[in-house]
Amino acid sequence: YAVDSLTHSIPYLIPAAANLLDTIGSNFLDSLVCKGLNPNKIIVTSVLRTKDDVKRLRRKNGNASLNSAHFYGTTFDVSWKRFRKVEDKDGRPLQDVSADTLKLVLSEVLRDLKKADKCYIKYELKQGCFHITARKNR
Template sequence: MAFSSCGDKSMKMNNPRNIKGVVSYKRSFGDLNAVQLKTAKAIGITPVASREEAEHLKKKLVKIEPCEYYDMDSLTHSIPYLVPTASALLESIGENFLDSLESKGLNPNKIIVTSVTRTKEDVKRLRRTNVNASMNSCHFYGTTFDISWKRFTKVEDPDGRPMQDVRADTLKLVLSEVLRDLKKEERCYVKYELKQGCFHITAR
């Protein structure tokens, strides 16, 4: 079993756990910004300049926080709010991922959300260190979030029994299957971000 040198191809595995992944991350998850942006503008909030301004839109948004289905980074450049459709999508991804791991006989791990809704001030600060950060970003609209494919949170046994680790590349394959299925159901657009190590996801 081997990955391609560029990190694009996922491997097809023929094993008892039936983990196949997708043929190519880039081809399977190639929804460009223009496609995602059109939907984000249609179903999302009006972009806000600052976090203070975002306070006035909280009635239209759902606060997301670490829960049984997903974990979150510190979010230094975004705020933990999504429109209801995107919040429900995120929960579905986390729940489906855990269910899929269980069905394959793998120990539970949670996905990690690395970025959510950004204000214009957030993007200006982020552009200093991330060239991919755009002032034409889907993250302005509360419809879009990023999920790491490099890092996951291992769920420990509540009774303290040692749990076998699951390799990150195996978890990535399972997550790709979950996202592929939700794409087929037309619940989301997904862009595979190689340099940023995340799946960039917009609700539909």
């Protein structure tokens, strides 16, 4: 995965959430390979937020909650609009994969992890991201 320039959050997750993010990134790349699609990385757009971060964010984003799950290091956002193309090691040009196709593959990966009780997922239409919270292991 790649981390976006974080303007309203701090790059920190508790171990369970960090492991979940690693799994999502790995499963996403594996799914692309299995489907014969060129590799792309997911982009993390938000991670841990302080109360001041949320205050500033609420000026631009009505979804930002005063009781945000981002306060606990268990939650992160991943864009479903933007992805980062992985370049070929030998410099050969790789064919682009449409954002809609990448979004579909990512949604399948997230659906499978949600079904396995690994996380909660919220689809944020206006913000163009999946809001993902790690679940406690049972």
